[in-house]
Amino acid sequence: MTKKTEYTDDYEDKTLYLPGPTEVHEDVIDAMAQPIFGHRTERMTDLYTTIVEDTKEFLGTEQEVIVLTASGTEFWEATTLNLVDDSILVPTSGAFSERQANVAERLGKDVDRIGYGWGDAVKPEDIRDALEPGDYDAVGVVMNETSTGVRNPVEEIGEVLGDYPDTYFVVDAISCLGGDRIVPDEHNIDCIFTSTQKAFAMPPGLAVCTVSDDAYERELSKDSSSWYGGFQRCLDYYDRKGQTHSTPAIPIMLAYREQMKRMLEEGHEARDERHREMAEYTRDWARDSFDLFAEEGYESRTVTCIENTQGIDVAETVARVSEEHGMLFSSGYGDISEDSFRIGHMGEHTVESIKELTDAIEDVAGV
Ligand SMILES: Cc1ncc(COP(=O)(O)O)c(C=O)c1O
Numbered sequence: 263m264t265k266k267t268e269y270t271d272d273y274e275d276k277t278l279y280l281p282g283p284t285e286v287h288e289d290v291i292d293a294m295a296q297p298i299f300g301h302r303t304e305r306m307t308d309l310y311t312t313i314v315e316d317t318k319e320f321l322g323t324e325q326e327v328i329v330l331t332a333s334g335t336e337f338w339e340a341t342t343l344n345l346v347d348d349s350i351l352v353p354t355s356g357a358f359s360e361r362q363a364n365v366a367e368r369l370g371k372d373v374d375r376i377g378y379g380w381g382d383a384v385k386p387e388d389i390r391d392a393l394e395p396g397d398y399d400a401v402g403v404v405m406n407e408t409s410t411g412v413r414n415p416v417e418e419i420g421e422v423l424g425d426y427p428d429t430y431f432v433v434d435a436i437s438c439l440g441g442d443r444i445v446p447d448e449h450n451i452d453c454i455f456t457s458t459q460k461a462f463a464m465p466p467g468l469a470v471c472t473v474s475d476d477a478y479e480r481e482l483s484k485d486s487s488s489w490y491g492g493f494q495r496c497l498d499y500y501d502r503k504g505q506t507h508s509t510p511a512i513p514i515m516l517a518y519r520e521q522m523k524r525m526l527e528e529g530h531e532a533r534d535e536r537h538r539e540m541a542e543y544t545r546d547w548a549r550d551s552f553d554l555f556a557e558e559g560y561e562s563r564t565v566t567c568i569e570n571t572q573g574i575d576v577a578e579t580v581a582r583v584s585e586e587h588g589m590l591f592s593s594g595y596g597d598i599s600e601d602s603f604r605i606g607h608m609g610e611h612t613v614e615s616i617k618e619l620t621d622a623i624e625d626v627a628g629v
Contacts, residue, residue: 286465306512346371405444540607577600
């Protein structure tokens with residue numbers, strides 16, 4: 263049984279280099295500290311319509327956008343319930359893609375996996391081979407496999423999906439959207455979703471999903487779709503009232519409003535470029551001192567997974583960098599926790615701030 267460990271109000275703030283949650287700008291934190299207002303007021307309509315329309319503008323999409331009080335996991339469930347009658351194809355190459363497959367199984371769907379080794383990327387031709395004889399309602403792909411630092415080629419997979427218009431393309435871009443530019447409309451993507459605590463650099467608590475016209479239509483004809491994450495319910499309510507169907511996390515939406523202003527000011531392309539620079543710096547550093555876990559040519563732009571070729575004590579290095587330098591990065595995921603470690607270079611970070619971390623790791627690990 264878990265025992266209560268009293269929260270003390272006495273914790274040291276750390277600079278976050280996790281693959282999410284990540285650093286949040288202080289203006290965005292401050293934006294949350296306001297008296298709560300009613301969720302059926304004009305003020306709420308102003309807030310919600312602003313964040314939804316600004317998100318469309320930032321992403322450069324004509325698709326509808328839902329901002330829902332939930333973590334991103336909600337959209338694994340909702341997209342499956344809304345779009346999959348019987349079967350879904352899920353290429354699995356790490357912990358999160360495996361979890362996506364598992365969610366669909368739990369919901370009673372037939373799940374066909376294409377199993378790759380951890381660190382390998384999904385290959386578009388394998389998707390084509392599986393779709394040729396298969397009759398899938400949807401293909402679900404994790405764009406950025408956070409457990410391995412692999413960036414899957416969703417643009418090319420989308421091209422394949424273009425030849426299968428009856429199969430919906432669902433993309434989990436939870437650990438990269440906002441830092442790795444992709445326009446869903448240009449790649450036959452029906453739904454792409456993220457969580458606010460990742461490359462959007464907002465507090466956790468909201469999930470964001472785009473919805474193509476086809477995906478919306480499809481859900482209209484089904485009565486087994488998700489209630490909470492039902493596209494119809496969310497989007498029709500937005501259409502009629504400019505609000506959410508249930509009480510939202512208002513403080514986090516205030517933070518969203520503030521951060522989205524900053525994101526629009528920087529622009530999606532400039533943000534993408536800044537993330538590329540951070541990723542390149544981190545990769546160069548990793549290659550000099552260690553090696554990369556991800557298959558060459560498929561390295562993530564927001565999370566680098568570093569293979570521990572020097573046999574450092576990863577858990578101890580993480581702990582000491584936290585204690586001695588006040589910076590928090592991540593060990594490897596699950597079974598590869600000591601064989602690798604991960605640096606989240608997303609959101610508010612810059613090459614300079616990432617360099618501060620790599621200097622700290624060098625200092626502690628002596629590499
Ligand atoms: C690729 C991916 N998918 C899904 C999730 C789950 O996201 P959340 O914790 O916001 O539900 C994560 C979390 O790290 C992730 O990295």
